[in-house]
Amino acid sequence: MSNSTADPEASPPGGRPRPWEALRYRDYRVHWLASFSYVVGFWLRFLTLAQWLFDSTGSAAQLGLIGLVQLFVQIPALLWGGTIADRFDRKRVLFFVNMVTMVVVAFCGFLAASDLLTTWHVYVAIAITAGSHTMAQPARGAMTAVVVPPQHIMLAVTTDRATQNVAMIFAPLLFAVVASTFGLTTTFFLAAVVILPAALLPLLIRVSGQATGGSDGSTAQRVVEGFRFVARHPILPGLFLLDTGITVVSFYREILPVLARGLFRGGAGAVGVLGAANSAGAVIGSFAAIAFVGYRAKGMLVLYATLAYAFVLFGFGSVTNLWLGAMFIALLGGTDAVTVAVRETTVQLTTPDHMRGRAYSFMILTAQTANNLGTIWVGFWSASIGAPGAMQLGAVVAVLATLVIWRVWRPIREYRYP
Numbered sequence: 001m002s003n004s005t006a007d008p009e010a011s012p013p014g015g016r017p018r019p020w021e022a023l024r025y026r027d028y029r030v031h032w033l034a035s036f037s038y039v040v041g042f043w044l045r046f047l048t049l050a051q052w053l054f055d056s057t058g059s060a061a062q063l064g065l066i067g068l069v070q071l072f073v074q075i076p077a078l079l080w081g082g083t084i085a086d087r088f089d090r091k092r093v094l095f096f097v098n099m100v101t102m103v104v105v106a107f108c109g110f111l112a113a114s115d116l117l118t119t120w121h122v123y124v125a126i127a128i129t130a131g132s133h134t135m136a137q138p139a140r141g142a143m144t145a146v147v148v149p150p151q152h153i154m155l156a157v158t159t160d161r162a163t164q165n166v167a168m169i170f171a172p173l174l175f176a177v178v179a180s181t182f183g184l185t186t187t188f189f190l191a192a193v194v195i196l197p198a199a200l201l202p203l204l205i206r207v208s209g210q211a212t213g214g215s216d217g218s219t220a221q222r223v224v225e226g227f228r229f230v231a232r233h234p235i236l237p238g239l240f241l242l243d244t245g246i247t248v249v250s251f252y253r254e255i256l257p258v259l260a261r262g263l264f265r266g267g268a269g270a271v272g273v274l275g276a277a278n279s280a281g282a283v284i285g286s287f288a289a290i291a292f293v294g295y296r297a298k299g300m301l302v303l304y305a306t307l308a309y310a311f312v313l314f315g316f317g318s319v320t321n322l323w324l325g326a327m328f329i330a331l332l333g334g335t336d337a338v339t340v341a342v343r344e345t346t347v348q349l350t351t352p353d354h355m356r357g358r359a360y361s362f363m364i365l366t367a368q369t370a371n372n373l374g375t376i377w378v379g380f381w382s383a384s385i386g387a388p389g390a391m392q393l394g395a396v397v398a399v400l401a402t403l404v405i406w407r408v409w410r411p412i413r414e415y416r417y418p
Helices: 026-057 060-087 090-113 119-147 150-182 184-204 219-232 236-248 253-264 268-292 298-316 322-350 353-385 387-408 410-414
Strands: none
Touching (some): 026 060, 026 090, 026 119, 026 184, 060 090, 060 119, 060 353, 119 322, 150 184, 150 268, 219 236, 236 298, 236 353, 253 322, 253 353, 253 387, 298 322, 298 387, 322 353, 387 410
């Protein structure tokens, strides 16, 4: 699909793209602003609900149930969301699901202001907003490919990822300031206000949000059709398998307190340093990925970046100084950002428009499943052989897994774009 709102000052397809190239396109700017607004609002929503629940119950176990509630709704919502994104106008899908999130969060604010908010209200709100958030992801990802021309998709993806990481740093800081100054009730309303532009802005995008082509059929038939497409794709199964293998043996974000204590004998302060360093590294890595836009062997780029990630992971598990650890975990965030950018770009470029929402949903489903399994794996081995050993073991397995995919999955080695 051609982009009808291309900027005449944008560099020609054969020229060297500039880092800000994607932002020259009017529709992408609207899409970008909507995405930034949503990520900030999403984190405000999550932090406010979690903090209210913990303040009200004082129970870590009840707080932990958030994960179970989200897991219960996210898998079917993700599969259904991919199908919906390929069947209906994606701009209207984003409007509807984001409005649902906004209304639910605002309603919680009114209940909190009236001192009527209860624990079961919060769990219901978490379930609904987790479902709406998950359903929005395939539509949002699929829209990226139609608001910029193909030669700038990787620039758009890397800009999206960098912006999301910046928002993930900004939102907790904003939450801390507003919640400590005005209270949690105010942050409910703030989250709703911030999410509102994410619902309205997609309607201002000029290009069509309707997928082109495709076949009729029930939702279940379309889910199966999407699964078959991904399974038969020459590149995507290998990329998804590579991501799963690496993530399962190394996912560290959810158990940073364990690693902070096991590696550096630190507490909450060490967790904060490591978390901030990782997010900062991801931002830098997202922009660094722009330097590889002109590198044609995109499949090999994923393999190189994954190997670099594995070696850095081994270094992270081998140091005992917190600031060295912060440097290594920043590098982990950076190398991971490169692999994510290339993987998402490959999905966008090698998938027809009528299948893009479902392919995107399977990519997210694979990543989320790997994250959950990785938390269990790293937690188990950290308890069994210690945090350093868990990281080093994960690094060795990651190297072996990368070399196996490198050897076995020939289409990844041969993939070239443009």
